[in-house]
Amino acid sequence: MTKYQTLLYYCYSTITDAEQFAADHLEFCKSLGLTGRIIVADEGLNGTVSGTAEACKAYMDAVHADERFAKTDFKIDDVDQPSFVKMHVRYKSEIVHSGLRDPNVINPQIQTGKHLEPKDFMEMKDRDDVVILDVRSNYEHSLGRFKNAVTLDIENFRDFPSKINELAKYKDKKILTYCTGGIKCEKASALLLHEGFKDVYQLHGGIIKYGKEAGGKDFEGKCYVFDNRLAVEVNHVNPVTISTCYNCGKQTDKMINCANPECNEHFTQCDECGWQMDGCCSDACKEHPRKRVYDGTGYYVKVPQPVNVSKKSKVQLAE
Structure with a gap:
C-alpha cells in the first residue's frame, strides 16, 4: 500500500x-x-x-x-x-502570475480554449493543421517538451502576453497549448482567443495527466515540477533525454537550483559537475558568502510561513 x-x-x-x-x-x-x-x-x-x-x-x-x-x-x-x-x-493577486488581472478581458471561468483529454491531444498533435504550443518558462521546456512543440523565450509566465505577436503566423492553425498541470493554459488560451486566434485548445490536466493516461508518448525529456523532486518521468513509451549539463554540456536530465540563494537559477547539471561546482552555476556563485550547503539534490527548503493559531479552519473534513 x-x-x-x-x-x-x-x-x-x-x-x-x-x-x-x-x-x-x-x-x-x-x-x-x-x-x-x-x-x-x-x-x-x-x-x-x-x-x-x-x-x-x-x-x-x-x-x-x-x-x-x-x-x-x-x-x-x-x-x-x-x-x-x-x-x-x-x-496573492493571481493563482498563476500572468499580469492579466482584468476579469473583463481574461477570465478562465468564462472563456478558455477547448479542453482536450490526453488521448484526444495525442490523436490531434501530429496533424498538419496543428501547432503544439508550450506556454511554460525556458528552464521548464529546456528540460522536457513535446516533440515539435513551439517554445517561447520567457523567464516567467508573466512574459507570455508580450510574446503573442510572435505567434501571429499560426493564426490559421489549430493551437494546442500545454503546461505542467493545466493552470497556465487556462489564461494562455483565453488570451489567444482574446487576440483573435480562432481555434485554440488546451491539454486538460497538462503534462502530468498526459503521462498517466496516454503513457507520455512523444514527450521528450522530463517534466519540471515545483517540489523537491524537481523533475519527474512522463514518457513510458518512447523516452529520450534532450537536456544537457549547463557546465560541461554532457547529456543529463537532472535539474537543480543554484546553491547561491541570490542567484537561485534553475538549470540542468550532471552529478559530476554538481559536486565539482558545489551545486552552483558559476565560480562566482560558488564563492558567494551566502552559498547554501549542497547535498546532491539541488533543492532547498524555503522559510516557513507562520501559522495564525487563533483562527479555526473554515474547511472541515467531509462527513
Whole structure:
C-alpha cells in the first residue's frame, strides 16, 4: 500500500475574503500533517501538497465538499516520501502570475480554449493543421517538451502576453497549448482567443495527466515540477533525454537550483559537475558568502510561513 502521495491541482473559482481563507487553509493543512505550497487568490486555488495517502484523501474530500471547488481535478502521484518539508499557503493577486488581472478581458471561468483529454491531444498533435504550443518558462521546456512543440523565450509566465505577436503566423492553425498541470493554459488560451486566434485548445490536466493516461508518448525529456523532486518521468513509451549539463554540456536530465540563494537559477547539471561546482552555476556563485550547503539534490527548503493559531479552519473534513 502506498504510504505517501503528492497532489497537484488548481481551481478557478471566486473566493470571498481570500486572504482570510489562506490563513485558515494553512491551519487546516497543518492539522492533516500535509506539506506543500498553495497559492490562494480572489480567483481561486493553485496547489501542490504531499502527505500520507490517508491525509491526502481527507484533503481531497474536504476540498470537493466545498461547492466552490467541487470540480477540482487532482493529479495524484505515489511517492516514497513527502515532496516538501514545510507547509506554505500564501495569498496573492493571481493563482498563476500572468499580469492579466482584468476579469473583463481574461477570465478562465468564462472563456478558455477547448479542453482536450490526453488521448484526444495525442490523436490531434501530429496533424498538419496543428501547432503544439508550450506556454511554460525556458528552464521548464529546456528540460522536457513535446516533440515539435513551439517554445517561447520567457523567464516567467508573466512574459507570455508580450510574446503573442510572435505567434501571429499560426493564426490559421489549430493551437494546442500545454503546461505542467493545466493552470497556465487556462489564461494562455483565453488570451489567444482574446487576440483573435480562432481555434485554440488546451491539454486538460497538462503534462502530468498526459503521462498517466496516454503513457507520455512523444514527450521528450522530463517534466519540471515545483517540489523537491524537481523533475519527474512522463514518457513510458518512447523516452529520450534532450537536456544537457549547463557546465560541461554532457547529456543529463537532472535539474537543480543554484546553491547561491541570490542567484537561485534553475538549470540542468550532471552529478559530476554538481559536486565539482558545489551545486552552483558559476565560480562566482560558488564563492558567494551566502552559498547554501549542497547535498546532491539541488533543492532547498524555503522559510516557513507562520501559522495564525487563533483562527479555526473554515474547511472541515467531509462527513
